[in-house]
Amino acid sequence: MSSSSNKTLSIAVFSGKGGVGKSSLSANLGFCLGSAGHPTLLMDCDLGLANLDVLLGVSSDVTIQDLVQQNITAESIVQRIVPNLDLLPAASGVPELVEMDDDQRTLLMQKLQPVIAAYDFLLLDMAAGLNPTLLAMAQATAKRIVVLTPEPTSLTDAYAVIKVLEVKTGTRDFLVLVNQVANREEAKTTFNRLNAAVNKFLGFNLTYLGMVRTDPHMGAAILQQKALMDLTPDSPAAQDISVLAERIQTLRTVLLPELANAPVLKPIAPPS
C-alpha cells in the first residue's frame, strides 16, 4: 500500500510445549538486538496468560486486548523497556479475548501496521500449544522460530505444531532453536531427530538456528525480572543468545531485498 519499502523482519517465536523457555529467549533476543542498535518490538501474543511484562519487570494497564476496543491506538500501548527495545504487552486472560476471531485480528493488524514499520525486528512471543492465534500469526510473519528442549515431550509437541502449521497453512519454513542443552552435540542430536521426522513424514527440511545451554543464571535473571543479557552478559546462556542474535541480524540483512516489497505482517486469509 505505502510506497516506502519495508525493512522490518517479523518473527514468530513458538513451541509446542509450554515451559521450554520461549518467553525468556524472546525477551533476551530482543534485548540483544536492541543493544546491537536495531530498534526491536516485542509483542506478547499469549493472550491467555501473558508474561513478557513480568519477565521484563514492567507492568501496564493498557494492553493488546484493548486495541480491539475503540479509540485506542497502538502507539499508546507501546512500552519502552530500554533504548531500542519496546514491548506491546498483553493482559493476563481477558477470558473473552483469549482467542481472537478473524475480524478482531484484522483490526489488530490494521492498528499495528503503522507502529511496527519503525522497527528493524518484530518478535512475536506466541502462547504454547496449538491455537488459532498461532495459526494466523505464524502465517503472517516473515520467519518462524520453533523452540524446543531435548525432552521427548518437547520434541513431540514441536513436531505436532510444525505438522499442523504445514497442513493448515502450507508453511514449510521453520528455524529451530534448541534450548536448555548440555552442549552443542545434544542440540544437534535433538535437531536431527526432529528434522528426520519432518523430512520422513512431512517431506521437507528444517533450518537449524542454534542452541542455548542450560544456565542457572537464566533462572536468576527471571527471578529478578531482569534481562539475562543485562545482568550477567558473560554467562553461557547469554553468550549463546548473543550468537543467535547475530545470526538473526545476518538473516535480516540477507532478507532485506525480499522484505522490501512485502508488508511486515502479511494479511491473513480467514480459514475456509
Add this chain to the structure above:
Amino acid sequence: MPEKPSDMHASQDVDALLAEAEMLGLEFRRAAQLGQGQAQSQANNPGQSQPQTQLQTQPQTQDMAGGDHVVFRFTSGLSPGQLEKLGKQMRLDSWILHPLAADSYALIRRLQRKIDDLSHAAGHDDLTGLARRELFERTLQTEVERAWRGSQTLSLAMLDIDDFKQINDDYGHPHGDQVLQAVAEVLRTHTRLADLGARMGGEEFALLMPSTSQARAAILLQRIMNAIRELRFPAHSSQEESRVTISVGLACYKGYTPPHPEELLEIADQALYEAKHAGKDRLIAAPIKDIAPQASARTLVDTAEKQFLFQTQPN
C-alpha cells in the same frame, strides 16, 4: 382492480368445461341450471364470480347454488389424481375442487401446496424471485436475535447497481429488468444455503449472511462483485454490450451488545452511501461497533496483583 389471469379464462372455461367433461365421459351441470334465477347472468359474466367445483353424489341443494358458486355434478367417481388432472386441464387454478364423497386428504394436501405457493409468492419478488423487503426484515430480526444469543457474527450487506437510472434511460426498461434479473441470479448462485438475498426495492439488494465474519463476508462479496462485473448484456441499439457494477455497504454485528436490527440496516446503508460517494464499484465495510466483549470483562490478573506477587516479600 386488475383481473387475475384465472378469471380471464373463466368465461371460456365454463363452456369448455362442458365439452371436455363430456369427452371424459362425465355428466355435469351448471349450478345455475339447478334452479337459481341468476343462472343467466352468471353464465354471461363468470369473471366476477369465484367458481367452485364439487364432486358429489347427491343432487345439488338450492342454497349451495348461489351466485358465487358454479357447481358441477359428476356421476362417476374420480380419483384424486384424475380430479387434479381435470382441474389442470380446465385451468381451474383458483378454484377449490372438493370431492365431497372422497377422503379429504387429497384436498388438504392440494390446499397446503397452494398456500405454500401463495405465501412464497407473497414473500418474494416477481421479477427476480428474491425475497422482498418484508421477508428480509423479518429474517434479519430472527438472525440478529440468534447472533445475540450465540455471540455469533452476523454480516449484512446492502448492494446497489451503479447508475441504474442511466441504464434504463439508455437501453430501456426491459433491458433494466434483464439487468436486475441477472444480478439477482448472481446473488442466488454465489451465496450459501443459509444466506438470504433480497430485493429491497428498485435496484437495491440486500444480503444477510449468518455466522459470517466481516473478513469472510468481504471475500464472498468480492466474488459477487466480480461475477457482476463479468456480466454482459447485449444492447439492441448499439453494437457494444453493456456492463454493470455494484456498490456495496457491509455491516457486521458480533452479538456482544443487545440486538438492534434497524441500526444494523442503517449502518449498512451508510456504508453503501459512502461506497457510492467514494466513486462506486466498491465495497465499504463499516467499523464493527461491538468488535469485542465489553470492557466489563477485565483482565484476570491485574497490575496490583502482579506487583504483589513479585514485589512483596513473604515474612
